[in-house]
Amino acid sequence: MDVRVLGDERVQLSFAGASVALLLGTNIVAGSITGSLLAAGAIGVLGARARDRNSAIGIIMASGLGLGVLFLALYKGRAANKFGLLTGQIVAVDTPQTTWLLGTSGVVLIVLAAIWRPLAFASADPDVAEARGVPVRGLSIAFMLLLGLVIALSVQAVGALLVLALVTTPAAAAARVTASPVLLPVLSVVFAVASIEGGILLALGSSIPISPYVTTISFTLYAVCRLTGSYRARRWGARRPTPQSA
Incomplete structure (x- = not known):
C-alpha cells in the first residue's frame, strides 16, 4: 500500500x-x-x-x-x-x-x-x-x-x-536505519514529533509559516538517516566474508 x-x-x-x-x-x-x-x-x-x-x-x-x-x-x-x-x-x-x-x-x-x-x-x-x-x-x-x-x-x-512531508518523510527516514516492526513506527513518531515541535517553536518566533520549518527539519532528519543507513550498509558489506575467504 x-x-x-x-x-x-x-x-x-x-x-x-x-x-x-x-x-x-x-x-x-x-x-x-x-x-x-x-x-x-x-x-x-x-x-x-x-x-x-x-x-x-x-x-x-x-x-x-x-x-x-x-x-x-x-x-x-x-x-x-x-x-x-x-x-x-x-x-x-x-x-x-x-x-x-x-x-x-x-x-x-x-x-x-x-x-x-x-x-x-x-x-x-x-x-x-x-x-x-x-x-x-x-x-x-x-x-x-x-x-x-x-x-x-x-x-x-x-x-x-506540505502535509505529506510530515506524514511520509519521518517514516522514510526511520526505514533507512531500522527494519524492526516495533522500532520503525517508534522512530517514525519520534521524527515526526521532532519535526512538528521544532517547526512550531521556530514559527512562533518569526513571520514565516510553519510549513517551511517542518519540511526542512523533516528532510534534514531523512538526509542524516539516509547517510547513516548507507554507511552502515557499506560497513556491514565490507565485513561480510567473501566466498573465497570462507
Whole structure:
C-alpha cells in the first residue's frame, strides 16, 4: 500500500473540505476531516479493484484541488485565512479546533492500537494473512480512514501543500536505519514529533509559516538517516566474508 499516493488524494479533498468550511464560516477542522473521509470512501467505492484505483485517485486529486481553489476564490474574508490553509498557521488554531484535534487524535490512537497486529500481518504478507482469515480488505479500508483523519489533523497546523512531508518523510527516514516492526513506527513518531515541535517553536518566533520549518527539519532528519543507513550498509558489506575467504 503506497501511503504517499493514497495520502495525496486525501490532502486534496481535505483541502477542499477545509476551504468550504472556511467559506461557510464553520469549523475548519471538521470540514477537513469530512473531506478526508469522503476521499477514503470514494477510493473504496471507485477503486475496489487494483486496476481501477489509480484512475480513481487521479480523478479525486484533480477534483479536490479544483474545488479547493474554487472555494478559496469565493471566500471574501481575510487573505491570511486562505494562506493559512495552504501553508499552515499554528497560531490560528483556537480552542474549539483544539478540542476537535484532541478528540480525533484519541480515536485514531485507539483504533490503531486495536488493529495493529492484524494490520502488520496484512501489510507484510496480504495473501497469507487472507488465507489465515485476516480481514485484509476491511483493514485496508480502516487504514485509509485513519490516514485520512491524520492528514485532516495536520492540514490546519502545517498546511495542505506540505502535509505529506510530515506524514511520509519521518517514516522514510526511520526505514533507512531500522527494519524492526516495533522500532520503525517508534522512530517514525519520534521524527515526526521532532519535526512538528521544532517547526512550531521556530514559527512562533518569526513571520514565516510553519510549513517551511517542518519540511526542512523533516528532510534534514531523512538526509542524516539516509547517510547513516548507507554507511552502515557499506560497513556491514565490507565485513561480510567473501566466498573465497570462507
